[in-house]
Amino acid sequence: MTATAQMLRTHPLDIGIDRAKLEACIEACLECAQACTSCADACLSEKMVADLTACISTNLDCADVCEATGRVLTRQTAWNAEVVQSMLEACATACKACGDECSEHASMHEHCKVCAESCRKCEQACRELLGAL
Amino acid sequence: MTATAQMLRTHPLDIGIDRAKLEACIEACLECAQACTSCADACLSEKMVADLTACISTNLDCADVCEATGRVLTRQTAWNAEVVQSMLEACATACKACGDECSEHASMHEHCKVCAESCRKCEQACRELLGAL
Amino acid sequence: MTATAQMLRTHPLDIGIDRAKLEACIEACLECAQACTSCADACLSEKMVADLTACISTNLDCADVCEATGRVLTRQTAWNAEVVQSMLEACATACKACGDECSEHASMHEHCKVCAESCRKCEQACRELLGAL
Amino acid sequence: MTATAQMLRTHPLDIGIDRAKLEACIEACLECAQACTSCADACLSEKMVADLTACISTNLDCADVCEATGRVLTRQTAWNAEVVQSMLEACATACKACGDECSEHASMHEHCKVCAESCRKCEQACRELLGAL
Numbered sequence: 001m002t003a004t005a006q007m008l009r010t011h012p013l014d015i016g017i018d019r020a021k022l023e024a025c026i027e028a029c030l031e032c033a034q035a036c037t038s039c040a041d042a043c044l045s046e047k048m049v050a051d052l053t054a055c056i057s058t059n060l061d062c063a064d065v066c067e068a069t070g071r072v073l074t075r076q077t078a079w080n081a082e083v084v085q086s087m088l089e090a091c092a093t094a095c096k097a098c099g100d101e102c103s104e105h106a107s108m109h110e111h112c113k114v115c116a117e118s119c120r121k122c123e124q125a126c127r128e129l130l131g132a133l
Numbered sequence: 134m135t136a137t138a139q140m141l142r143t144h145p146l147d148i149g150i151d152r153a154k155l156e157a158c159i160e161a162c163l164e165c166a167q168a169c170t171s172c173a174d175a176c177l178s179e180k181m182v183a184d185l186t187a188c189i190s191t192n193l194d195c196a197d198v199c200e201a202t203g204r205v206l207t208r209q210t211a212w213n214a215e216v217v218q219s220m221l222e223a224c225a226t227a228c229k230a231c232g233d234e235c236s237e238h239a240s241m242h243e244h245c246k247v248c249a250e251s252c253r254k255c256e257q258a259c260r261e262l263l264g265a266l
Numbered sequence: 267m268t269a270t271a272q273m274l275r276t277h278p279l280d281i282g283i284d285r286a287k288l289e290a291c292i293e294a295c296l297e298c299a300q301a302c303t304s305c306a307d308a309c310l311s312e313k314m315v316a317d318l319t320a321c322i323s324t325n326l327d328c329a330d331v332c333e334a335t336g337r338v339l340t341r342q343t344a345w346n347a348e349v350v351q352s353m354l355e356a357c358a359t360a361c362k363a364c365g366d367e368c369s370e371h372a373s374m375h376e377h378c379k380v381c382a383e384s385c386r387k388c389e390q391a392c393r394e395l396l397g398a399l
Numbered sequence: 400m401t402a403t404a405q406m407l408r409t410h411p412l413d414i415g416i417d418r419a420k421l422e423a424c425i426e427a428c429l430e431c432a433q434a435c436t437s438c439a440d441a442c443l444s445e446k447m448v449a450d451l452t453a454c455i456s457t458n459l460d461c462a463d464v465c466e467a468t469g470r471v472l473t474r475q476t477a478w479n480a481e482v483v484q485s486m487l488e489a490c491a492t493a494c495k496a497c498g499d500e501c502s503e504h505a506s507m508h509e510h511c512k513v514c515a516e517s518c519r520k521c522e523q524a525c526r527e528l529l530g531a532l
Binding site: 002003004006007008010011012013026030031034035037038039041042044045046067070071074075076077109110111113114115118 | 269270272273274276277278279292296297300301303304305307308310311312333336337340341342343375376377379380381384
Binding site: 053054055056057058060061064065067068071072075077078080082083086087089090093094097101 | 186187188189190191193194197198200201204205208210211213215216219220222223226227230234
């Protein structure tokens with residue numbers, strides 16, 4: 001079991017959210033944030049960096065949005081459905097934008113390919129959790 | 134002039150967004166993030182902390198959402214209207230929730246009163262920027 | 267292979283740092299940040315929250331320091347040994363403080379026990395990477 | 400009075416730290432984090448981006464370290480002198496690195512000049528607070 005799952009299962013509150021979907025979404029957010037921070041840096045080290053500036057900027061946005069979403073989803077004490085919903089929508093939007101951008105460079109840059117997969121996975125996890133709220 | 138304004142005015146791109154509203158919104162996000170981090174900690178140090186747990190949790194969410202929004206708004210290189218819009222909506226939602234929660238304790242705790250004002254200001258700045266996009 | 271490892275292995279630069287230790291440290295930082303955010307929230311939901319305020323505050327500090335450290339370690343483009351070293355020392359210090367604090371509540375609160383383990387693991391990963399620099 | 404100052408002055412605890420230096424340092428951290436996020440993005444939009452990749456990466460590190468330091472300094476509830484001290488040292492180190500890097504481009508890029516000033520100010524604020532602890 002991951003640390004995220006262990007932490008959620010030892011939390012004193014049960015707020016009635018699908019636990020598996022919540023865990024999957026938090027983990028997808030953290031993985032995607034890390035992949036995007038890493039992809040931005042890998043793009044920055046490519047010789048053709050001038051062709052990758054939109055990718056870098058989109059990666060940085062996506063990393064920040066995913067990180068904040070992962071934190072909001074982790075907090076159960078005063079779970080606010082409207083805040084959670086709007087952040088999940090923002091996160092799905094940022095992951096869609098970044099997945100699309102990274103996909104365009106996936107054939108040339110392996111890091112963009114791996115990052116695009118993390119973005120797709122996170123976008124889907126956000127949409128599944130939105131559907132389960 | 135603030136450092137935020139100086140930085141925006143020396144940026145090589147002009148993406149056609151109302152500069153004054155953008156600056157005001159970035160600064161409101163940063164101020165609100167700081168106020169919420171501080172209010173969560175002040176609440177944690179109150180003797181009646183058990184009555185303030187929802188306030189603390191709402192503050193922590195609001196701080197994270199505001200910080201991420203401030204960063205996304207700062208990036209002009211690949212400005213994505215959908216990502217910006219969804220984050221502004223999430224930020225206005227988080228600030229509304231936190232402003233409401235802090236207002237309830239404003240008569241007892243001066244830090245909640247100051248924080249509620251920062252939340253109201255940030256919520257309004259987000260809505261004004263949304264209206265100008 | 268984790269996404270973190272995949273991203274590092276597809277990075278165009280090889281800066282000559284022990285890859286296994288670097289991966290382990292980044293992943294320990296992210297896991298610890300998540301555990302600390304979650305433990306702070308779980309403590310906040312405990313009836314005896316008034317006895318856990320130092321734990322919550324220490325958790326919040328540790329989460330922020332671990333997250334920033336994970337990001338700094340991820341960036342290879344302009345790897346600055348002094349910055350990396352000072353952040354690893356700050357992170358080991360924050361994890362030591364949080365691991366000690368959470369350990370005191372581990373027998374009463376399972377989330378503190380899980381979190382303390384993440385803190386110990388991250389502290390050790392930071393020290394091992396420091397030793398390998 | 401700034402919101403940061405108002406929040407600190409309404410905090411229920413007085414932990415005996417020089418309040419003026421603490422306020423100045425928190426505000427310098429937040430200003431520097433914003434300037435660095437902005438400078439990284441401005442550099443990314445410059446035609447000569449290929450010559451600015453070290454600057455961008457250093458900016459991103461500095462932004463993350465300053466943001467985390469600002470949050471740690473804001474929390475008074477379980478103020479841990481060792482954690483605070485190590486983060487202040489990491490922050491001064493990151494600001495020194497970023498101020499040096501941005502200074503090299505200050506004559507060509509106004510945003511680097513403004514950012515370098517924020518970095519110098521933050522480095523100094525961290526060292527002054529370290530001296531007052």
